[in-house]
Amino acid sequence: MKKTLAHALAGALALSLAAAASAQVKPEDQIRFRQAGYSFMSWNMGKIKSNLEGTYNKDQVAAAANAIAGIANSGMGALYGPGTDKAIGNVKTRVKPEFFKEGDNVGKIAREFNAAANDLAKVAAGGDAAAVKTAFGKLGEACKACHDKYRMED
Amino acid sequence: MKKTLAHALAGALALSLAAAASAQVKPEDQIRFRQAGYSFMSWNMGKIKSNLEGTYNKDQVAAAANAIAGIANSGMGALYGPGTDKAIGNVKTRVKPEFFKEGDNVGKIAREFNAAANDLAKVAAGGDAAAVKTAFGKLGEACKACHDKYRMED
Numbered sequence: 001m002k003k004t005l006a007h008a009l010a011g012a013l014a015l016s017l018a019a020a021a022s023a024q025v026k027p028e029d030q031i032r033f034r035q036a037g038y039s040f041m042s043w044n045m046g047k048i049k050s051n052l053e054g055t056y057n058k059d060q061v062a063a064a065a066n067a068i069a070g071i072a073n074s075g076m077g078a079l080y081g082p083g084t085d086k087a088i089g090n091v092k093t094r095v096k097p098e099f100f101k102e103g104d105n106v107g108k109i110a111r112e113f114n115a116a117a118n119d120l121a122k123v124a125a126g127g128d129a130a131a132v133k134t135a136f137g138k139l140g141e142a143c144k145a146c147h148d149k150y151r152m153e154d
Numbered sequence: 155m156k157k158t159l160a161h162a163l164a165g166a167l168a169l170s171l172a173a174a175a176s177a178q179v180k181p182e183d184q185i186r187f188r189q190a191g192y193s194f195m196s197w198n199m200g201k202i203k204s205n206l207e208g209t210y211n212k213d214q215v216a217a218a219a220n221a222i223a224g225i226a227n228s229g230m231g232a233l234y235g236p237g238t239d240k241a242i243g244n245v246k247t248r249v250k251p252e253f254f255k256e257g258d259n260v261g262k263i264a265r266e267f268n269a270a271a272n273d274l275a276k277v278a279a280g281g282d283a284a285a286v287k288t289a290f291g292k293l294g295e296a297c298k299a300c301h302d303k304y305r306m307e308d
Contacts, residue, residue, distance in 0.1 A: 039190035
């Protein structure tokens with residue numbers, strides 16, 4: 001119960017940080033920055049996957065999980081400001097219009113994603129590969145929940 | 155003294171993680187991922203700068219500093235593997251050839267960058283804006299040390 005509340009608060013915090021930071025960044029840069037964040041997270045997800053499938057390096061997994069959590073907690077909601085719902089010049093986006101209309105559901109998905117990223121970082125610090133595998137799977141599901149609903153196919 | 159040693163070890167760790175992870179990622183993706191990392195760090199540097207120049211939000215600064223430190227510690231050296239020293243198709247890079255020939259100096263700069271990023275995260279967690287300003291300035295110098303020497307102008 002305590003844990004659930006902490007996660008909910010972390011999510012709410014991330015969203016409020018997001019709101020505070022959205023004003024200064026141009027829409028096309030918001031798109032670029034959010035894509036950069038997801039891209040860098042995907043590299044680190046790939047490293048964790050490789051470790052789980054091959055030789056497990058605790059330090060590499062912990063570092064990758066910390067990078068993902070750091071990015072997840074940085075208030076990326078601020079990068080979905082007005083005007084970022086479609087391509088701007090040659091800066092394209094795959095986000096679906098529904099993303100901007102379904103705030104409650106997007107918030108829920110974002111909180112679950114943050115919670116899963118924080119759990120993975122915590123578990124990775126401990127170095128138990130089996131526990132990391134479970135936490136990694138949950139984070140993957142949290143990513144997929146948003147991709148399935150709000151990301152256009154290539 | 156202890157702190158300096160810890161920083162040196164953190165740098166050495168980052169480089170060894172880097173070596174372990176370089177094999178699996180295609181050169182063009184290495185370039186994309188490293189650019190994503192720097193891009194996302196620059197967004198977070200911008201947020202910290204805005205906070206220092208305007209209203210200071212401790213939570214936003216701490217979150218931004220954690221994102222930067224998480225990325226800095228993720229072993230980005232792995233993203234400078236063979237074949238990533240020049241453009242691959244339309245994936246361009248501004249890294250100078252010297253970067254790949256001056257490993258000792260690059261390693262020194264990387265360790266100083268990591269140390270500065272970790273210091274900023276630590277100081278930001280405390281919430282003392284003046285201390286954050288100092289640590290932020292040092293991190294900016296660490297970024298600049300590499301840009302000045304190893305990054306081509308636009």
